[in-house]
Amino acid sequence: MEGVLARATTHALVGLEARSIEVEAHLQRGVPAFAIVGLPDKGVQEAKERVRSGIASAELEWPMRRITVNLAPADLRKEGSGFDLPIALAILAASQQIPFDTLAEHAALGELALDGRIRPVPGAIVAAEAARRVGLRKLLCAAESAPEAALAGVEPIPVRHLAEAGAYLRGRHEPEPVAEPPPYAGPPLPDLREVRGQERARRALEIAAAGRHNLLLGGPPGTGKTMLARRLPGILPPLTRAEALEVTRIHSVAGALPAGQPLVEHPPFRAPHHTASTPAIVGGGPGPRPGEATLAHCGVLLLDELGEFPRPSLEALRQPLEDGSVAIARIGGRHVFPARFVLVGTMNLCPCGARGDPAAECSCSPGRIAAYREKLSRALLDRFDLVVTVPRARSREVAGAGGEPSSAVAERVVAADVRLRDRPPPIGEPSRVVLARAIDALGLSARGHARVSRVAVTIGALAGAHEVEPEHMAEALSYRSPSELAVAA
Amino acid sequence: MTYGVLRRGGAGYPPLLAQLHDPPPRLYLRGEQAGVLERPAVAVVGARSCSAYGAHVARTLGRELAGEGVVVVSGLARGVDAEAHRGALDSGGTTVAVLGCGIDRDYPARHAELARRIVAGGGLVVSEYEAGVEPAPWRFPARNRVIAGLALATVVVEARERSGALITADFALELGRDVFAVPGEITAALSSGTNRLIRQGAAPLLGPDDVFSALGLAPARRPPADLTDVAARVLNVLADAPSGQDEVVRATGLAASAVAAALVELELAGLAAEAEGVHRATRVPERAA
Numbered sequence: 031m032e033g034v035l036a037r038a039t040t041h042a043l044v045g046l047e048a049r050s051i052e053v054e055a056h057l058q059r060g061v062p063a064f065a066i067v068g069l070p071d072k073g074v075q076e077a078k079e080r081v082r083s084g085i086a087s088a089e090l091e092w093p094m095r096r097i098t099v100n101l102a103p104a105d106l107r108k109e110g111s112g113f114d115l116p117i118a119l120a121i122l123a124a125s126q127q128i129p130f131d132t133l134a135e136h137a138a139l140g141e142l143a144l145d146g147r148i149r150p151v152p153g154a155i156v157a158a159e160a161a162r163r164v165g166l167r168k169l170l171c172a173a174e175s176a177p178e179a180a181l182a183g184v185e186p187i188p189v190r191h192l193a194e195a196g197a198y199l200r201g202r203h204e205p206e207p208v209a210e211p212p213p214y215a216g217p218p219l220p221d222l223r224e225v226r227g228q229e230r231a232r233r234a235l236e237i238a239a240a241g242r243h244n245l246l247l248g249g250p251p252g253t254g255k256t257m258l259a260r261r262l263p264g265i266l267p268p269l270t271r272a273e274a275l276e277v278t279r280i281h282s283v284a285g286a287l288p289a290g291q292p293l294v295e296h297p298p299f300r301a302p303h304h305t306a307s308t309p310a311i312v313g314g315g316p317g318p319r320p321g322e323a324t325l326a327h328c329g330v331l332l333l334d335e336l337g338e339f340p341r342p343s344l345e346a347l348r349q350p351l352e353d354g355s356v357a358i359a360r361i362g363g364r365h366v367f368p369a370r371f372v373l374v375g376t377m378n379l380c381p382c383g384a385r386g387d388p389a390a391e392c393s394c395s396p397g398r399i400a401a402y403r404e405k406l407s408r409a410l411l412d413r414f415d416l417v418v419t420v421p422r423a424r425s426r427e428v429a430g431a432g433g434e435p436s437s438a439v440a441e442r443v444v445a446a447d448v449r450l451r452d453r454p455p456p457i458g459e460p461s462r463v464v465l466a467r468a469i470d471a472l473g474l475s476a477r478g479h480a481r482v483s484r485v486a487v488t489i490g491a492l493a494g495a496h497e498v499e500p501e502h503m504a505e506a507l508s509y510r511s512p513s514e515l516a517v518a519a
Numbered sequence: 520m521t522y523g524v525l526r527r528g529g530a531g532y533p534p535l536l537a538q539l540h541d542p543p544p545r546l547y548l549r550g551e552q553a554g555v556l557e558r559p560a561v562a563v564v565g566a567r568s569c570s571a572y573g574a575h576v577a578r579t580l581g582r583e584l585a586g587e588g589v590v591v592v593s594g595l596a597r598g599v600d601a602e603a604h605r606g607a608l609d610s611g612g613t614t615v616a617v618l619g620c621g622i623d624r625d626y627p628a629r630h631a632e633l634a635r636r637i638v639a640g641g642g643l644v645v646s647e648y649e650a651g652v653e654p655a656p657w658r659f660p661a662r663n664r665v666i667a668g669l670a671l672a673t674v675v676v677e678a679r680e681r682s683g684a685l686i687t688a689d690f691a692l693e694l695g696r697d698v699f700a701v702p703g704e705i706t707a708a709l710s711s712g713t714n715r716l717i718r719q720g721a722a723p724l725l726g727p728d729d730v731f732s733a734l735g736l737a738p739a740r741r742p743p744a745d746l747t748d749v750a751a752r753v754l755n756v757l758a759d760a761p762s763g764q765d766e767v768v769r770a771t772g773l774a775a776s777a778v779a780a781a782l783v784e785l786e787l788a789g790l791a792a793e794a795e796g797v798h799r800a801t802r803v804p805e806r807a808a
Binding site for chain 2: 227228229233379386420468472504507
C-alpha cells in the first residue's frame with residue numbers, strides 16, 4: 031500500500047459566511063512527519079500539537095507515517111482552532127481507526143484540548159447552516175455548540191471528547207439528545223420604572239424606539255444620560271425570528287454569545303468605550319470581523335461621551351447610519367456586514383462638563399468649546415433625528431415620581447411600529463403650515479426639514495392619529511438639533 | 520479691494536464720534552451705506568464667554584432694538600457681541616461691527632460669515648485701522664471707545680469684574696451718554712461686573728423699552744399673541760423663572776409631549792427661546808393686574 035487518503039468536511043468563517051472546507055489526510059510510508067498545507071495561519075499550524083496530544087489522550091493510535099493534511103480550497107486563508115476536530119478525524123479515518131463512509135456523512139467543527147476534550151469555537155450556527163447547504167445533515171461539535179447548531183436545522187452530534195467522537199463514528203456510542211435551550215435567564219434588562227422624572231428624555235426614548243430614530247442626549251454630567259440610554263433596548267419592539275437568527279449568527283461569529291443562551295432574543299445593546307479603535311467599532315481586520323456597529327444590528331449602539339471618540343471612528347459610522355450595513359474591502363473580496371441599529375450618543379455641552387449646570391461655572395474657553403463641538407461633523411450630527419438636552423434641575427426639588435415601567439411604554443411602541451409599517455399617518459395641511467413657519471422662523475435646513483417630518487410621522491403613529499396634527503409637528507420640532515450643538519460661539 | 524474712508528472733519532464723519540476727546544482720524548468702512556452712522560444707534564456689548572442667559576438677552580435686545588429701526592453697534596467678538604449682531608440680523612435690521620484690527624481682517628476668523636451678512640444686510644463693518652493691521656490685545660480698548668462713541672447709549676449685557684465691556688461703559692460715561700447694565704444673579708461671576716455698574720449708577724436694563732424711552736422713542740407696540748391655552752400656561756411658568764422642560768411638566772401637570780409642542784409654539788411666536796435645555800420667556804409678559 032503506497033498511501034491512504036481520507037476526507038472530513040468542515041467550515042471556515044469568511045466574514046459572516048462559512049465556506050465549506052475539505053480536510054484531506056494522506057498517510058504515506060516514510061520518515062514519520064506531520065505537515066498541514068492549504069494556507070493555514072499560525073493558529074491552524076498549532077493544531078498539529080493539539081491533534082497529536084488529543085489522539086494520544088483518547089487512547090487512539092497516532093500513525094507513525096508521513097502525514098500530510100491539506101485544507102482545500104488551498105487559496106483561502108484558514109484561521110482559528112475549529113479545524114482541530116476535522117483534522118483529527120481525517121487522520122483517524124486514514125489510519126482506519128474510524129470508518130470512512132460514516133465520517134463522510136458529517137461535518138465537524140471544534141477545538142481539541144491536549145487531553146482530548148472538545149471545546150466550542152465561534153460561528154457554530156454559521157457552520158451548521160453551511161453544512162446544511164452542502165447536504166450534510168449532521169454536525170459533530172462541542173456539546174456547548176450543539177443548541178446553537180440546532181437552530182440552523184442540522185442534527186448536532188454533541189461530543190465532549192475525541193474518544194467519544196471516535197466511538198460514535200464506529201457506532202458504539204449514542205449521542206445525547208440536544209436539550210431545548212432554556213428561556214432567557216440572563217440579567218433583567220434595565221427598566222424605565224427605575225427612572226424618576228426625566229419626562230422629556232423618556233418621551234424621546236419612546237419616539238426613538240417607535241421610529242428607530244437616532245438620539246443624541248446632551249447635558250452636564252450626572253443628569254442620567256447614560257442611564258436613560260441603557261433603557262432603550264427594553265422598549266424596542268421584540269426581534270422577529272428572522273432578526274433573532276441574524277443577530278445570533280453575528281454574535282456567534284464574534285464569539286459574543288452568552289453561555290447557555292444560543293438564541294439572542296432581545297435587541298442587542300452595545301456600548302464601546304471611546305478608546306476603541308475604528309476597526310473595533312465598524313469591523314475590520316485581515317479576515318474581517320464584525321465590529322460593534324454590526325454587533326448592535328437590530329439593537330442599540332450607545333456612544334457614551336460622543337465628543338471623546340476619535341473623529342475617524344465617528345466618520346466611519348456614517349456609512350452604516352446611511353446604508354444599514356458596513357462594507358469592508360479586502361484583496362480577497364468585499365465583505366458586507368449588516369449594521370442597522372439605533373444610535374444613541376451622549377455628550378456634555380462643553381469639555382469640562384459644567385455648561386448647562388446652574389450650580390457650576392464653565393471654565394472652558396470659547397475656542398475649546400468650539401473644538402469640542404466641531405468634532406461632530408455637521409454630516410454626523412445630521413444623522414440624529416432626535417436631539418434632547420437634559421439640563422440639571424435648577425432647584426433641589428424632588429426629581430419627580432418613579433415612572434411608567436418599560437412594559438407599558440413597549441406596548442405603545444409596538445402599536446406605533448405596526449402602524450408605521452402598515453399605514454404611516456400622512457402629514458396634514460395644517461402641519462405643513464407649522465413646518466413652513468419653522469423654516470422661516472427657526473432657520474431649519476432642508477435636511478432638518480426631512481428629519482422633523484420623519485419624527486412627526488412617528489409621533490402621529492404613537493398617538494394613533496389619522497394624520498400628523500400640528501401639535502405632532504410642533505413636538506417634532508422640539509427635538510431638532512439646537513444651534514448650540516452646531517458650530518457657534 | 521477698496522474700502523470707504525471717512526476723515527475727521529470731513530463729510531459724513533459721524534458727529535457723535537467726533538465728541539470723543541481723541542476721535543479716530545480716519546474711519547474705514549466695509550459696506551455701502553455710510554448713512555447708517557447718522558441713524559440713532561445703541562451699543563450692545565459684553566463677555567465673550569457669556570452664559571446662555573447672556574447670549575439670550577443679547578440676541579433678544581439686538582432683535583428688538585433693530586426691529587424698531589435702531590442701529591445695533593457691537594464689536595464682532597464671540598459671545599454677547601456676536602449674539603447682538605445676530606439678533607439685529609434676525610429682525611432684518613441694521614447693525615455695525617467695530618473691529619480692533621485692520622479693516623480687511625475678520626477677527627475672530629470664525630465670524631467672517633457673520634461680517635459678510637452684516638454688510639449684506641445693509642450694515643457696516645468699520646475700523647480706525649487701515650488694511651493689514653494685525654489684531655492685538657492693546658487695540659481692543661481703543662476699539663471700545665469707537666463703539667461707545669458711535670452709540671447714543673451703551674448696554675452691557677454680561678461682564679466679569681475686569682471685562683473689556685466695562686471699558687466701553689467708561690467711555691460712554693465720559694461722553695455723558697446713557698449706560699445700562701443687565702442685572703444678573705449676585706452669585707454669578709459673569710454678572711459681577713454688570714451688577715457693580717448698577718451700584719455705581721448705571722441704569723438696570725429691564726427690557727428694550729428702557730432703551731427706547733431713553734432715546735425718546737415710543738416703546739414698541741406688540742400685538743398680543745394668539746396662544747393656545749396650553750401654550751399660555753407654559754408661558755406663565757417660564758415668566759416665573761427659566762425652566763427645563765421637565766420642570767415645566769411638573770409645574771403644569773401637562774404631558775411631556777404637550778409641553779414640547781407648546782414650547783415650540785411659543786418659540787415660533789417669538790415669546791420664548793431655548794438654550795442648553797433651559798427655556799426662557801423673551802420678555803416679561805404683561806399679566807392681568
